[in-house]
Amino acid sequence: xxxxxxxxxxxxxxxxxxxxxxxxxxxxxxxxxxxxxxxxxxxxxxxxxxxxxxxxxxxxxxxxxxxxxxxxxx
Amino acid sequence: xxxxxxxxxxxxxxxxxxxxxxxxxxxxxxxxxxxxxxxxxxxxxxxxxxxxxxxxxxxxxxxxxxxxxxxxxxxxxxxxxxxxxxxxxxxxxxxxxxxxxxxxxxxxxxxxxxxxxxxxxxxxxxxxxxxxxxxxxxxxxxxxxxxxxxxxxxxxxxxxxxxxxxxxxxxxxxxxxxxxxxxxxxxxxxxxxxxxxxxxxxxxxxxxxxxxxxxxxxxxxxxxxxxxxxxxxxxxxxxxxxxxxxxxxxxxxxxxxxxxxxxxxxxxxxxxxxxxxxxxxxxxxxxxxxxxxxxxxxxxxxxxxxxxxxxxxxxxxxxxxxxxxxxxxxxxxxxxxxxxxxxxxxxxxxxxxxxxxxxxxxxxxxxxxxxxxxxxxxxxxxxxxxxxxxxxxxxxxxxxxxxxxxxxxxxx
Numbered sequence: 001x002x003x004x005x006x007x008x009x010x011x012x013x014x015x016x017x018x019x020x021x022x023x024x025x026x027x028x029x030x031x032x033x034x035x036x037x038x039x040x041x042x043x044x045x046x047x048x049x050x051x052x053x054x055x056x057x058x059x060x061x062x063x064x065x066x067x068x069x070x071x072x073x074x
Numbered sequence: 075x076x077x078x079x080x081x082x083x084x085x086x087x088x089x090x091x092x093x094x095x096x097x098x099x100x101x102x103x104x105x106x107x108x109x110x111x112x113x114x115x116x117x118x119x120x121x122x123x124x125x126x127x128x129x130x131x132x133x134x135x136x137x138x139x140x141x142x143x144x145x146x147x148x149x150x151x152x153x154x155x156x157x158x159x160x161x162x163x164x165x166x167x168x169x170x171x172x173x174x175x176x177x178x179x180x181x182x183x184x185x186x187x188x189x190x191x192x193x194x195x196x197x198x199x200x201x202x203x204x205x206x207x208x209x210x211x212x213x214x215x216x217x218x219x220x221x222x223x224x225x226x227x228x229x230x231x232x233x234x235x236x237x238x239x240x241x242x243x244x245x246x247x248x249x250x251x252x253x254x255x256x257x258x259x260x261x262x263x264x265x266x267x268x269x270x271x272x273x274x275x276x277x278x279x280x281x282x283x284x285x286x287x288x289x290x291x292x293x294x295x296x297x298x299x300x301x302x303x304x305x306x307x308x309x310x311x312x313x314x315x316x317x318x319x320x321x322x323x324x325x326x327x328x329x330x331x332x333x334x335x336x337x338x339x340x341x342x343x344x345x346x347x348x349x350x351x352x353x354x355x356x357x358x359x360x361x362x363x364x365x366x367x368x369x370x371x372x373x374x375x376x377x378x379x380x381x382x383x384x385x386x387x388x389x390x391x392x393x394x395x396x397x398x399x400x401x402x403x404x405x406x407x408x409x410x411x412x413x414x415x416x417x418x419x420x421x422x423x424x425x426x427x428x429x430x431x432x433x434x435x436x437x438x439x440x441x442x443x444x445x446x447x448x449x450x451x452x453x454x455x456x457x458x459x460x461x462x463x464x465x466x467x468x469x470x471x472x473x474x475x476x477x478x479x480x481x482x483x484x485x486x
Binding site for chain 1: 115117118121126127128131132367368369394396397398400401402403404405447448450451454
């Protein structure tokens, strides 16, 4: 699990094996260049917090990378 | 009221339609496609073939999306030709569709191998959603497969085999996968990724012919060395043939694709092109180039739509493309034009980390990152800036790239 905090909000990426009718699934190639950089920071930081800009992520979506990651904005 | 016609409902055509509706609310927009379903996510169909993703999230637009935007969508519709003097698109049923401005975004079709047996049952190509469904069906039943085509498309077949538990032999003509962009060191990381999922790369091989049974089903791939590789299906991905046959009577400038400028304009007035089939003027590269990535096609569609609606050269296409392979435990990212240029630098960092940067006239024009994608945004930034950095390869190859370590940019 990887997470990041911004003003009052946290984005969390959780690996998931199952995909059941999520609202949206995207491949990393669909992320903007900045969002890809933020996503990659989150994935590689493990539990650490490296991202301060959540632009480009949608709560509940799944992003396909080397694993599937479910995005939570809480 | 302006009439826009878009041939093709892939991401570039659909992106153009959406842009046109936003920019010209009162216009008539018609999208014509020979496929039987509206826009779907071509990047994700490989995940469906792997058995990891259901169909629903792969569809992007349903027919209501077009109705809601007052866009006429014609599915299963073949364009036979275009008359650019009369400004009409001719349809297979004998009808005509008139246009004021036309966008050609028909993409490509997988190239057939010109060898005996290539039309056998079970010789599969991977391009459409229908292809993915068929590959999934075959892979779920298969024990063995053969793969032909040592490039970015062929490796998806290897991933399907790995995910579906199919033993695969990946027949390559040269001594490594994607030899135009990877050295032996970089390619070996990818080869190991294939082996780890049960696919064996076979070098200095390729394909001579397929063997079939009495029912016409493929049973083996035979390479030019006479080696026989039994298979329940074969995946062929040797490239794309652009869908331009309906334009044979049209005086469009072609050069292995439709030549367009940075505004997506062809040499014919009011005719534009976007997506995989363009040879576009790349303002960062300073020459015409091609790119088959999703993001590039989407942006080309948006640029075409913007300039069509404006009836002018409002916005040019300036884009650094990315193409990722996410099938293995380590990521792979190709950006820009990694096979072009006059100089390069590369380094291996670990068994799963490698980097190559391609330069032209001292400027970065593309590259490949395996394992560690962290420098991608910095390299893309340098590309956009057109900064001469080829004389500072050590900075660019440092494990952690810090652009502040580069010597100050000189006046160009």
